[in-house]
Amino acid sequence: MAEKDIDIYYKTILDLVSLAGKVVCEGFSITKRVETKESTADLVTEFDQRVEEILIKKLQEKFPTHKFIGEESTASGIKTTLSDDPTWIIDPIDGTTNFVHGFPFVAISVALAINKQVVLGVIYNPVVDYLYSAIRGKGAFKNGRPIKCSKQTELSLSQIIGEYGPTRDTHILDIKCKNLRVIIEKVHSIRAMGSAALNLCLIAEGCCDAYFEYGVHIWDYAAGDLIAREAGAYTCDPSGAPLNLVHRRILCAATKELAKQISPLLTHIDYPHD
Ligand code: 2AM
Ligand code: CA
Numbered sequence: 001m002a003e004k005d006i007d008i009y010y011k012t013i014l015d016l017v018s019l020a021g022k023v024v025c026e027g028f029s030i031t032k033r034v035e036t037k038e039s040t041a042d043l044v045t046e047f048d049q050r051v052e053e054i055l056i057k058k059l060q061e062k063f064p065t066h067k068f069i070g071e072e073s074t075a076s077g078i079k080t081t082l083s084d085d086p087t088w089i090i091d092p093i094d095g096t097t098n099f100v101h102g103f104p105f106v107a108i109s110v111a112l113a114i115n116k117q118v119v120l121g122v123i124y125n126p127v128v129d130y131l132y133s134a135i136r137g138k139g140a141f142k143n144g145r146p147i148k149c150s151k152q153t154e155l156s157l158s159q160i161i162g163e164y165g166p167t168r169d170t171h172i173l174d175i176k177c178k179n180l181r182v183i184i185e186k187v188h189s190i191r192a193m194g195s196a197a198l199n200l201c202l203i204a205e206g207c208c209d210a211y212f213e214y215g216v217h218i219w220d221y222a223a224g225d226l227i228a229r230e231a232g233a234y235t236c237d238p239s240g241a242p243l244n245l246v247h248r249r250i251l252c253a254a255t256k257e258l259a260k261q262i263s264p265l266l267t268h269i270d271y272p273h274d
């Protein structure tokens with residue numbers, strides 16, 4: 001893939017997330033009609049759908065041969081597959097629950113994968129105007145300034161992010177709570193802010209040291225995984241195996257040493273089907 005092509009994709013998506021950010025901001029502080037999807041805590045609004053439609057329409061006009069995986073246009077229960085074709089992976093609003101409640105931790109997350117490898121990632125929180133971005137091999141940036149993850153290797157000195165997610169399945173919730181319970185007594189603190197994409201950016205900029213989550217989808221972590229790795233972080237499957245973007249789980253840590261301390265503490269959850 002020619003470097004100039006990546007530059008064109010990157011400039012295009014920066015313009016588009018800025019445009020889409022205006023739609024998110026328009027909806028952020030007003031009362032919205034909220035619908036539920038797979039659980040009573042799995043929320044969606046007209047703004048999620050509008051933002052995804054805008055991004056896909058404009059990208060399709062500009063790059064008609066490209067493919068798309070978007071949260072709101074993917075039917076639930078279908079296993080996500082990634083082909084070798086250039087594919088835009090879109091979460092129009094990551095942190096919809098925050099968006100509904102007016103909690104300013106929401107983001108548009110877009111990644112571009114080519115040959116199944118993410119080559120660029122952009123995560124934009126328009127409410128506070130934080131733009132995180134990375135092009136593969138070129139470092140990670142926040143509002144144009146380079147960012148680096150922490151150098152933390154000690155679990156006992158770490159601030160860890162661990163989410164509960166939208167599932168209300170008792171068995172899965174029990175495991176998630178057990179995992180957080182096991183970690184809490186070994187660390188400085190645990191945080192759960194409700195946006196997988198921004199969680200990975202917090203690792204990338206060094207104010208949290210590790211993040212793990214089960215049940216996330218490719219659109220939640222494709223862009224953030226690249227941004228975190230370009231900032232120096234280590235990402236893998238929570239089991240310690242290599243990260244797989246369609247396996248619905250991630251462990252991201254500032255250092256491999258830290259990941260190695262967290263992984264054996266976790267009870268793992270498999271998602272054979274999306
Ligand atoms: P979403 O807002 O795009 O649906 C973090 O746990 C991830 O789970 C987020 O990226 C978020 O993506 C999703 N999520 C959905 N509902 C949630 C909830 N009630 N609490 C936390 N996360 C939720
Ligand atoms: Ca959602």
Ligand code: CA
Nearest residue numbers: 091094095220
């Ligand atoms: Ca999401």
Ligand code: CA
Nearest residue numbers: 071091093094
């Ligand atoms: Ca979403």
